[in-house]
Amino acid sequence: MINFQTACPIPLEKYPQVLLGHGGGGKLMQQLLEKMIFSSFQMNKDFSPHDSSVVHLPTNKIAFTTDSYVIHPLFFPGGDIGSLAINGTVNDLAMSGARPLYISLGFIIEEGFEMETLWNIIQSLQRTAEEAGVRIITGDTKVVDRGKGDGIFINSSGIGIVEHDQFIAPESVQVGDSILINGDIGRHGISVMATREGLELETTIKSDCQPLHQVIQEMIEQGVEIHCLRDLTRGGLASSLNEIANSRKVKINIQEKSIPVMEDVRGACEILGFDPLYIANEGRFVAFIPKNCVDKALKIMRSFSDSSYVIGEVIEQNEGLVTLKNEIGTTRIIDMLSGEQLPRIC
Numbered sequence: 001m002i003n004f005q006t007a008c009p010i011p012l013e014k015y016p017q018v019l020l021g022h023g024g025g026g027k028l029m030q031q032l033l034e035k036m037i038f039s040s041f042q043m044n045k046d047f048s049p050h051d052s053s054v055v056h057l058p059t060n061k062i063a064f065t066t067d068s069y070v071i072h073p074l075f076f077p078g079g080d081i082g083s084l085a086i087n088g089t090v091n092d093l094a095m096s097g098a099r100p101l102y103i104s105l106g107f108i109i110e111e112g113f114e115m116e117t118l119w120n121i122i123q124s125l126q127r128t129a130e131e132a133g134v135r136i137i138t139g140d141t142k143v144v145d146r147g148k149g150d151g152i153f154i155n156s157s158g159i160g161i162v163e164h165d166q167f168i169a170p171e172s173v174q175v176g177d178s179i180l181i182n183g184d185i186g187r188h189g190i191s192v193m194a195t196r197e198g199l200e201l202e203t204t205i206k207s208d209c210q211p212l213h214q215v216i217q218e219m220i221e222q223g224v225e226i227h228c229l230r231d232l233t234r235g236g237l238a239s240s241l242n243e244i245a246n247s248r249k250v251k252i253n254i255q256e257k258s259i260p261v262m263e264d265v266r267g268a269c270e271i272l273g274f275d276p277l278y279i280a281n282e283g284r285f286v287a288f289i290p291k292n293c294v295d296k297a298l299k300i301m302r303s304f305s306d307s308s309y310v311i312g313e314v315i316e317q318n319e320g321l322v323t324l325k326n327e328i329g330t331t332r333i334i335d336m337l338s339g340e341q342l343p344r345i346c
Helices: 027-040 081-095 115-132 185-196 213-221 236-249 261-271 291-304
Strands: 055-058 061-069 099-110 135-144 150-162 177-181 228-231 250-255 284-291 309-317 321-325 332-333
Touching: 061 081, 081 099, 081 115, 081 150, 081 213, 081 228, 099 115, 099 213, 115 135, 115 150, 177 291, 185 261, 213 250, 213 291, 236 250, 236 284, 236 321, 284 291, 291 309
Parallel strands: 099 135, 250 321
Antiparallel strands: 055 061, 061 150, 099 150, 177 284, 177 309, 228 284, 250 309, 321 332
């Protein structure tokens, strides 16, 4: 006999309704996932919350991922919801070291949506898929009542093949690992926010939206040992590092002076009261690499982006902690936000 639980594991008296913060990559989202979703679906002990899941088949290994895109506005400097959906799916597969192959797309379209706008999004999807070397092979379309869909939402799923024997996941992170980043942070979130709010900044800040699988495949093919990869989307660099630190129970220390931030982005953050460490990116990742492979990894990463740097290291076993050493030598804790600074940026 099935024993159904009648009490919700998330305290309803505190959160009787879903908040935007429950989808923001912070503490509220982690609580929703761990206490309600993961526990309800009885994830097995080998399950690890990661950007994509690796499935062992009789003859090979594949990676599988799914995501939904609800960004507002639909178009922004450096990208749009179409390029975001393809690149985001490709990047989630890449974080498992997989070579992306196939993508499915599901559209939820609001009645009254401009057909020309839909065509521009379709063209962007097709063009971005070609550039990333993936095929769109299946999908679905639904239309909802006027006023019930906010234009268009896109769900995408992706399949890739894992052609190596490395186990790239938070569980592989070790004390002594160096942490590398492939470029400057904060551009995507600021680009979307500036467009959404009509902010007149001195320069147009373009999103970093781009596929990441090429650089990662190059690292794997050249024999770089990779312990963990994570793309810095919702919650930004700070939330991603906290997720890994809490999952692996380690202490991570990063150096503020080594983290690249464009001056335009830094200035916009100061005006708006944002911290670039928590702002979403769509073309940035961190790699946890053993020290003997850092030079080779950094050389490869810099062949794709010259603003790639070592930004920190895993220093000890711990209950899960991220600290930052600033430019004057003091250290502070970098915690995970409850919600998110910028909603609907992907």
